[in-house]
Amino acid sequence: MANTAVNRRVTFGVRGRRRIVRDHLGGLLVYVLSLALTDFALVLLHRLDSHPARLLEVGVLVLASLCATAARYVGMSTLLFGGARRARHERKSIRSLSTQGN
16 A cells, blocks of 8 residues: 555655545556466466476566566556546646746
């Protein structure tokens, strides 16, 4: 929950309580999907090699974690906070247009 709250405020600039439950549930869903991706990578590795070398296992985990992090960011930026980012961008555009005339 703290991760989603920080991402809402710092990364995506969303403030206030509007849609907070939806955002946290979406953050939980994205987290679970990322965890499933990492778990799937380990399961696949162990199906291919029942006793993989530790270095290979760590490499698969690092690669899966990088993919999961990218998937989490894309999921949050498009599905959860995409509308908020567009609205903030539109407000900035309108503000800059209104100050150009002065």
